[in-house]
Amino acid sequence: MAILVYAESASADGQYKKAAFEAISYAKTIADKTGDTVTAVAINATESSDSLYKYGANKVLKVSNDALKSFSPNAYAKVLSELKDGDTIVLPATNDASSFAPLLALKTDATLVTNVIAAPSNVAPFTAERRAFSGKGIETVEVTEGAKVVTVLQNAFGLKENPVAGTEEAANVSVSDADSKVKVVKVEQASSDKIDLKEAEIVVSAGRGMKGPENWGMIEELASLLGAATASSKPVADIGWRPHSEHVGQTGKAIAPKLYIAVGISGAIQHLAGVNGSKTIVVINSDAEAPFFKAADYGIVGDAFEVVPKLIEEVKKYKGM
Ligand SMILES: Cc1cc2nc3c(=O)[nH]c(=O)nc-3n(C[C@H](O)[C@H](O)[C@H](O)COP(=O)(O)OP(=O)(O)OC[C@H]3O[C@@H](n4cnc5c(N)ncnc54)[C@H](O)[C@@H]3O)c2cc1C
Structure with a gap:
């Protein structure tokens, strides 16, 4: 089985976000304990998959679909739920991924664990620390059974290089414009060369x-x-x-x-x-x-x-x- 990871890329240039590498690093830590592999899902990304292999993605599923060009929580949740091949899905805790994580959990009948900050102390039951109460506390949660969707807080678990010889495949998904119940129609950015505040060190x-x-x-x-x-x-x-x-x-x-x-x-x-x-x-x-x-x-x-x-x-x- 595989741990599925959403490898988020920037819609502007198709380059992977640092948060994607952190999510893969986190998934690889779980996979090493469970014996699973790591499959990254890349939606309309243009960057080479090499950067994902570097952090431990054994397989990269490339999804190229015009209906996904504009971010839509419903459509993205549908893609990830269709490609699921195990009981764990890992997402970065970015604004986009956090907005579709609950839908994905609902679609896959999974428990949602948000904002994890450290490697799980145990994988069965899955036991992880997450930031809670607006960052004022750290909570340890246990998922005692069933599937789980986990979001990884940026700059908390960090990047861990773990190079593997990965492979890339084109993935077909059945999404169309009709799946996008909410769409981003316009993005106004003050300056495109600014460092992303949530990713900044x-x-x-x-x-x-x-x-x-x-x-x-x-x-x-x-x-x-x-x-x-x-x-x-x-x-x-x-x-x-x-x-x-x-x-x-x-x-x-x-x-x-x-x-x-x-x-x-x-x-x-x-x-x-x-x-x-x-x-x-x-x-x-x-x-x-x-x-x-x-x-x-x-x-x-x-x-x-x-x-x-x-x-x-x-x-x-x-x-x-
Ligand atoms: C429901 C709710 C939600 C809120 N959410 C947020 C939030 O998300 N983020 C947030 O930031 N606030 C939030 N606030 C507001 C928060 O309570 C504070 O009022 C706010 O953070 C104060 O901003 P400040 O420190 O810039 O200003 P001030 O409280 O006015 O502090 C200015 C500081 O600058 C110092 N200072 C003055 N001159 C100088 C100088 N020359 N050199 C060095 N230091 C100087 C002063 O000593 C003072 O400590 C929220 C409030 C409520 C009620």
Whole structure:
């Protein structure tokens, strides 16, 4: 039998997302314990399957179908349910995959386990840790019987190279436009060369302490030097200083980068809910009593307008610029 994995690719260029490699890495860890193989499902992807073999996909099922060009939860759930060949399906916890995971679980009569963060401690019964309560807790769940659909949180389990000699096959699926009950008809992206916030390993984030949108230049410069994505607190997005796509927290995106640098953000519980999975948190705040310092690994008490330019200077020196 095979563990089926949804190898998500970007609709813009057909390249696999890092989250796809993480999902395959996770599936391979289960397969090594159960004796199953790993089959990746690639929908309208253009990238070579070599990158999927590298993380342990024994087989890649290539689905090319015009009805799937525009993302539709119903149609994607149908494809995965038709190709299922075992009792486990693994998806990345991306926005798209998270939106069709419940439909897929329903179609395949499976238990849904979302946002897992670590390799299962046991495969029979399947026992896994997942992020719960808006990131404030970690829950250990057990699937005692039957099939399961598992979503893997980005940047939590991580990438594990496990090269195998894989094979590729074209897969025929019976989907048509009639299967798409909801369709994406338009995507507006602020900038196509920006690093995806949910996939970024480093995030530089800022809040109301920046005083106004005109001061974000230094945040963007620091992010660019570090190869980081930019994020913001909710009020900053609400008042239009930054796009809502950058808002992290309970009501925004939940992220788990290796390094989260928070500038001029107080650290309210609703903000922490979206970032407390970060491996290392650095807080820059002028108020030594700011709650964020309690969650920080490193803290700098100081004025952002002095500290950030100094950081930029030091990074440039380190890079020999
Ligand atoms: C239901 C609900 C959901 C919410 N969801 C979210 C969410 O998803 N994400 C989110 O972020 N918030 C969320 N909030 C809002 C949250 O409670 C806080 O109000 C918000 O996070 C505060 O944003 P902030 O830290 O940017 O602003 P502030 O609370 O105003 O903090 C600004 C900080 O900047 C510091 N500062 C000021 N000047 C400087 C300077 N020169 N240099 C350095 N530091 C400086 C201050 O000391 C202060 O700590 C939610 C609230 C509710 C009620």
